[in-house]
Amino acid sequence: xPETPGLRLVPSAGGADIDVLLGRVAxxxxxxxxxxxxxxxxxxxxxxxxxxxxxxxxxDVTQEVFLExxxxxxxxxxxxxxxxxxxxxxxxxxxxxxxxxxxxxKRQDLRTAPDEVVHxxxxxxxxxxxxxxxxxxxxxxxxxxxxxxxxxxxFNGYTYAEVASLLDKPLPTIKTRMRDGxxxxxxxxxxx
Amino acid sequence: MTIDLHTLSGAYALNALSAxxxxxxxxxxxxxxxxxxxxRELQDAAAKMGESEAMQxxxxxxxxxxxxxxxxxxxxxxxAQSTPGExxxxxxxxxxxxxxxxILAAAAVVLIAVGGIGIANQGNQEPDSNLAxxxxxxxxxxxxxxxxxxxxxxxxxxxxxxxxxxxxxVDTDALPELGDDExxxxxxxxxxxxxxxxxxDDPKQGAAMAMxxxxxxxxxxxxxxxGSEQPTTDPIMSVVPSEV
Numbered sequence: 001x002p003e004t005p006g007l008r009l010v011p012s013a014g015g016a017d018i019d020v021l022l023g024r025v026a027x028x029x030x031x032x033x034x035x036x037x038x039x040x041x042x043x044x045x046x047x048x049x050x051x052x053x054x055x056x057x058x059x060d061v062t063q064e065v066f067l068e069x070x071x072x073x074x075x076x077x078x079x080x081x082x083x084x085x086x087x088x089x090x091x092x093x094x095x096x097x098x099x100x101x102x103x104x105x106k107r108q109d110l111r112t113a114p115d116e117v118v119h120x121x122x123x124x125x126x127x128x129x130x131x132x133x134x135x136x137x138x139x140x141x142x143x144x145x146x147x148x149x150x151x152x153x154x155f156n157g158y159t160y161a162e163v164a165s166l167l168d169k170p171l172p173t174i175k176t177r178m179r180d181g182x183x184x185x186x187x188x189x190x191x192x
Numbered sequence: 193m194t195i196d197l198h199t200l201s202g203a204y205a206l207n208a209l210s211a212x213x214x215x216x217x218x219x220x221x222x223x224x225x226x227x228x229x230x231x232r233e234l235q236d237a238a239a240k241m242g243e244s245e246a247m248q249x250x251x252x253x254x255x256x257x258x259x260x261x262x263x264x265x266x267x268x269x270x271x272a273q274s275t276p277g278e279x280x281x282x283x284x285x286x287x288x289x290x291x292x293x294x295i296l297a298a299a300a301v302v303l304i305a306v307g308g309i310g311i312a313n314q315g316n317q318e319p320d321s322n323l324a325x326x327x328x329x330x331x332x333x334x335x336x337x338x339x340x341x342x343x344x345x346x347x348x349x350x351x352x353x354x355x356x357x358x359x360x361x362v363d364t365d366a367l368p369e370l371g372d373d374e375x376x377x378x379x380x381x382x383x384x385x386x387x388x389x390x391x392x393d394d395p396k397q398g399a400a401m402a403m404x405x406x407x408x409x410x411x412x413x414x415x416x417x418x419g420s421e422q423p424t425t426d427p428i429m430s431v432v433p434s435e436v
Contacts, residue, residue, distance in 0.1 A: 028266060030258075037254055046247035055250075062249055063257050070261040072335070074269035081232045088239035093355060096207045101405065135244040153208035154238055155245075160203040161210070172199075179202025179234070186237035 022083040026073035033070060040084060041066075044091045051095035051157050052102075061098050065091045092154070099157035138188035146181030149174050201227055205234035211358040211402070218333075218357065267337060327398035330354045330361035339436045343367065343428040349412065353403060353436045360410070360433040361400035364392055370414060377419045381409040381430070391419035406434040 018039055024032030044065050049058040068090050076086050139147055145167070152163045164174040197220040203209050204217050221227045330336060333354035341349045350363040367376060376392040378399060389410065390399045404410060411427035413420075 026266075026269070030262075033261060034258065037257060041249050041254070041257075042246040043243045045249035045253070046245040047242035049247055050242075050245045059249065059253050059256075062253060063260060066257045067260055067264055071264055071267050071337070074267060075335075081236055082239075084243070085232075085236045085239040088242045089235050092238065092242060093207055097355070133244065135241055139241070150202075150206065150238075150241075153203065153206040154241060158208065159210055160206075160208040163208065175199055175203055177202075178206055178208060179199055182202045182205060182234040182237050185241070186233050189237055189240055 018087075019078055019083040022069070022073055022076055022086075023078070025070065026076065033066075036069070037066060040087055043084070043088060047088065047091050048095045050155055051092070052098050057098060057102075058095075061091070061095050064094050068094070096157040134189055135185075138185050141188050142181050142184050143177075145169070145173075146177045146184065149177040150181045150185070153178060198224070198227055201230050202234055205231055205238050215329075215357055215359075327361040327363060327400045330357055330359045330400050331363065333357050337436045339431065341429045341431055343412065344426075345414070345428050347428070349429055349431075351410075351431050351433065351436050353433050355403070358403045359400055360403050360436070361398060362410075362412075363398045364395040364412075365398065367392075367395045367412075374414050374416060375419050377413055377415045377423070379411045379413065379423060379427070380404055381411055382407070386411075386423055388419065388421070391415075404433050407432065408434070 018036065021032045021036040021039065025036055041062065045058060045062045048061040048065070049055060052058050052061055065087065069087055076083060080086075142150070148167060149160075149163055152158050152166065153160060158166065160174050160178060161171060163178075164171045167174065197217055200209060200213065200217045204214060204221075209217060221231065331338065331350070331352040333352075333356060335356050336352045336354045338350060338352045341351060343349060345368055347368045348366040350366075351360065352363075353360045362378070364376065370376065376395055378389040378392065378401075379386045380389045381387075382405070389401055392399060392412075409430050409432050411423075411430035413423040413425045413427050415424060
């Protein structure tokens with residue numbers, strides 16, 4: 001995928017260097033792991049923070065992510081995509097797990113029905129944070145419903161059923177908007 | 193149905209499927225190269241959205257992460273499965289592996305014990321149905337972590353966890369055979385409270401269940417008769433799945 005100079009938010013080396021570093025980490029190279037942390041910790045922590053919100057919890061998630069990267073580096077397959085995508089995918093999964101765990105804990109504490117989902121904020125409230133560069137431009141090419149569906153799932157950790165309920169839309173609609181929204185984002189970023 | 197599952201790729205890439213749906217999608221995904229390609233590309237687009245939120249972590253975090261990693265062994269790379277002379281893999285005996293309704297029903301206890309993380313195959317309790325989601329699926333998941341534990345009665349148990357499936361599995365094939373009036377029983381332990389997770393009627397089948405919450409311990413005991421409400425013997429092995 002082409003990298004467009006000047007549009008990357010993180011002032012880091014290109015993706016190829018991260019791929020190389022991860023290859024060295026797979027062989028137990030501590031220095032490479034140290035350098036990898038420097039390269040990607042902002043992206044990992046930033047996403048974790050955005051999803052779990054609580055700074056201390058975001059630190060825990062960040063630590064979990066790097067430990068998983070360390071332990072599983074040898075299982076990463078470069079043919080399956082960028083190393084950074086692999087790391088960000090781990091980050092997102094762990095952040096969402098953390099949110100769902102605490103959400104389920106909260107529900108238990110409140111002794112409410114386990115299938116009841118409590119949303120404490122209107123949909124609009126989450127569509128406010130600043131995006132940057134190519135991602136912001138490309139998100140701008142999505143329809144409102146695509147952006148809302150993708151962002152509520154990705155940044156709030158909602159399931160698509162929860163997104164559908166929050167936006168009061170049928171399940172198949174939201175499922176489809178998530179897919180065609182991401183496809184449009186992918187195509188736009190490829191062309192960026 | 194295929195088309196319907198295929199369209200879940202976006203929700204899957206956003207981690208927006210429930211554990212059940214994700215397991216169902218992954219079954220389709222395994223045999224769908226175009227889905228695999230699409231999911232990778234959509235995950236890449238999602239990752240870039242995530243990267244746009246970058247924020248410098250507090251400086252103290254680095255030392256904490258480095259020192260934690262220093263204490264962690266690394267997993268070996270995967271080796272091609274068809275190496276001649278290799279011991280039969282779990283996959284090769286999969287044809288014999290079937291869930292007993294009892295293990296399924298008992299595994300549902302974990303669901304309650306550990307706070308609401310469902311087992312993917314909850315509804316499917318017919319013993320003869322073709323249950324592809326099982327022990328081998330967890331062991332062979334792309335992101336599986338595995339560990340081998342020796343047991344106090346001279347056996348061995350392989351444990352696998354898969355975050356993407358949100359499941360753990362045990363391969364109990366190498367446990368010593370018990371007498372007719374004893375069974376192996378699996379427990380989920382949280383804050384010293386034991387909840388039965390499964391009675392292993394046939395240890396050769398192994399068992400799989402929802403991934404227990406962080407810190408929950410899973411142990412195996414030998415129990416009389418058809419199993420016990422609470423353990424009556426000391427565990428022969430225990431493991432914390434979230435640390436596998």
